[in-house]
Amino acid sequence: MKKKHNALLSGPYLVWTAAFIVIPLILIVYYGFTDENHHLTLSNIAKITDPVTLKALFLSLLLSAMATVICLILAYPLAMILARMKNGASAIITTVFIIPMWMNSLLRIFAWQTLLERNGVINQVLSFLHLPPQHLINTPAAIALGMIYDYLPFMLLPLYNALTKLDWNVVNAAYDLGANRRQTFFKVIIPLTMPGIVSGITMVFVPALTTFVISDFLGGSKVLLIGNIIDQQFTQVGNWNAGSGLSLVLMIFILISMAVMQHYESDDEGVSSIL
Amino acid sequence: MSNKLIDLQHISKAFDGQLVLDDLNLYIRENEFLTLLGPSGCGKTTTLRILGGFEQPDKGKVIFDGKDITDLAPNKRQLNTVFQKYALFTHMNVADNIAFGLRIRKKSEDYIRDKIKYALKLVNLEGFENRMPDSLSGGQQQRIAIARAIVNEPKVLLLDEPLGALDLKLRKDMQYELIRLKNELGITFIYVTHDQEEALTMSDTIVVMNQGYIQQIGTPEDIYNEPQNAFVADFIGDSNIVGGTMVRDKLVEILGVRFACVDTGFGVNKPVDAVIRPEDLELYALPKGAEKGSPEYDKVSSKAYELNPGYFEGVVTDLIFKGVHYEMDVEANGYTWLVHSTKMFPVGTHVLMNLDPFNIQIMNKPESEDEQAVTLNEM
Incomplete structure (x- = not known):
């Protein structure tokens, strides 16, 4: 019944x-796995070996890994401070950091575009100070910056969660047993918040690896990521087969990185639930 | 048992303007089992955390083995703590938990392996090396927490209500385990609890605390038999605390009846408090309808008179069986007396009630209204 x-x-x-x-x-x-005539083929998968595509894939992997690491380094100390704060204060500050998430992602990236442009806000300030203008927009660095800005809250939240759940007596126990702050951090705090770290990495790395919006706005057509190549196949070239083939390749890369992450994951929360 | 190992001098500590410890002075001797006992918020845990180095006192000094360690970080102190909720490292197995302090001190792996074996044997958990903390029961986790602390050979082990989360039976077993451990290790134990029975069972010395003040320091026998004030009397076991007048040395008037007692030096006709333990009251049943002056009544009263020339007459109003004894309420002279007896007196029984002079504990009345209020609030 x-x-x-x-x-x-x-x-x-x-x-x-x-x-x-x-x-x-x-x-x-x-x-x-098929061509326009519905014949079985591996040529779509093989398109990944095309130099432009391959370069885009490696750049995507590099930039998203970089953005993930920088997000982790930026978010962890902040999450620790927030988790150790009194309830009211930490709630307010956490909200402040989360508010950008409530805004349209396009808007946020567009804002960075106007800041970094050739005649953008930053270069205007520089010329006002009689400093030479900088080439900021349409560089890999601009894309990484966009990724970090866009995805930082997704790193912060799981870390904050994991750190508020941490029993501070366990940290005191480590001090009590003779560990200094550094040893306590690396031997106790980091391992015990691993589920949060793994979730955060996943939440940042996967969208960063597949993004095409950020590279569109901040990379122009000069810097292509794998997301842009796939996007072009669907929207400009009109080759759905090639786009699907490349998407499958990208999925394989994500699955591999998730499997690696899961290796470090001890709890059942986080990545294992995503896999 | 004679050297002062730890000396707390004039320790004061406030949290958010609330004074938790007020000019606390206490010394702890080598190899002592000392218990800080009191209700929650009395400052006992704060005292322990100051000893462990997790809190800094606002005023005062902590002297350890002749050295001032007030500002020393926890990882530099020669003492280890067993935390209330075990605080084991859940990402490590039992062996790695126990080895944590030793690895920090860069001991050899051979030495560590021997130490783990020795510590697990000491806490009766041989063969548990590869278990994860999550797979252990509360009692086992607590033993691992103790093992993790003692392998570092601390001079002092601090225990913060370590048995609080365990069930009654396990708690009793662990009490004996802790006494055995203390004797085998020959180190100082400082134990924090709110459980008076636990304190009485295990301690060499009990420090009763309330509202940031030490109420009394003494052996379990002293604390139980000769409480210095109403708070201690009430907190340690059940007791009847009644107002009275010290007529002269060795004679006290309680609720209009004069009793012989053994206390002296309170002066003449001084108001005092008398503490009477429920198990010290003797009941004598009067035959049904026995009137005062009748031969049946006199027979019982003369028996009561042998114990102490003075007795109460009352009625049993409540009766509960407690296993070892019966717990009864006896209404006599306008006070409801708590009485423990192995003999059963049914509700409604007319009784005479008396006690040995030795069992009346006389205390000075609290001097100010304030102190009285504090005491009553805590009850």
Whole structure:
């Protein structure tokens, strides 16, 4: 009786899963492994070896890894400070850091574009100070900056969560047993907040690796990421097969990085639930 | 047992303007099992945290083995703490937990392996090296926390309500374990608890604290038999605390009846408080309908008179079986007396009630209204 009830409740979710997750995935796999004439082929997958595409993939991996590491380094001390604060104050400051998440992502990136442009705010200030203008926009660095700015809250939240759950007596126990601050941080605090670190890395690395909006706005057409190449295949070239094939390759890279992360993950929260 | 190992001098500490410790002075001797006992908020845990180095006193000094360690960081102190909720490193197995302090001190792996074995044997958990803390019961986790602390060979072990989270049976077992451990290790234990029974069972010395002040320091026997004030009397076990008048040395009037007692030096006709433990009250059942002056009544009263020339007459109003004894309420002379007895007196029984002069503990009345209020609030 109860089982029937449960099956009835889960019905809509099953329909959803099938219609919007399983079927699209099957379609991508289908397109990825066939050509326009519906013949089986590996040529779409092989497109990854094209020099431009390969370069975009490596640049994507490099920039998203860089952005992830910098986000982690920036967010961890902040999360520690917030977690150790009194409830009211930390809630306010956390909200301040999260507010950008509530704004449209395009808007945030567009704001950076106007800052970094050739005649943008930064260069205007520089010329006002009689300093030479800098080439800021359309560089890999600009894209990394956009990624860090855009995804920092996604790193901060899981870290903050993990650190508020940390029993401070465990940290005191480490001091008590003779560990100094550095040893306590690396031997106790970091390992115990690993689930938060892994979640944060996942939340930043995956969207950064697949983004095409940030590189569009801050990279112009000069710096291409793998996301832009896939985007072009669908919207400009109109080659759905090639786009699907490259998407599959990108998925493989994400799966590999997730598997590596899961190796460091001890708890069942976070990545294992994503995989 | 004679050297002062730790000396707390004039320690004061406030949190958010609230005074938690007020000019506390206390010394702890080598190899002593000392318990800080008191209700929550009495300052006992703060005292322990100051000893461990997790809190800095606002005023005062902590002297350890003749050296001032007030400003010394926790990792530089020759003492280890067993925390209330174990505080084990859940990302390490039992062996790595125990080895933590030794690895920090860069001991050899051979030495560490021997130490782990020795410590696990000491806490009766041999063969648990590779278990994860999450897979252990509360009692086992607490033993690991103790093992993790003692492998560092501290001179002093600080224990912050270590048995608070365990069930009654386990708590009793662990009490004996801790006494055995202390004797085997030959080090000083400083134990914090709010459980008076735990304190009485294990300690060499008990420090009763309330509202940031030390109320009394003494052996368990002293604290139980000769409480210095109403707070201590009430906090340590059940007791009847009644106002009275010290008529002269060795004679006290309680609720209109004069009793012989053993206390002297309170003066003449001085108001005092008398503490009477429930198990010290003797009950004598009067036969049904026995009138005062009747031969049946006199027979019972003369028996009561042998114990102390003075007795109460009352009625049993409540009776509960407690296992070892019966707990009864006796209404007599306008006060409801708590009485423990191995003999059962049914509700409604008319009784005479008396006690040995030795068992009346006389205390000075609190001097100010304030102190009285504080005491009553805590009850």
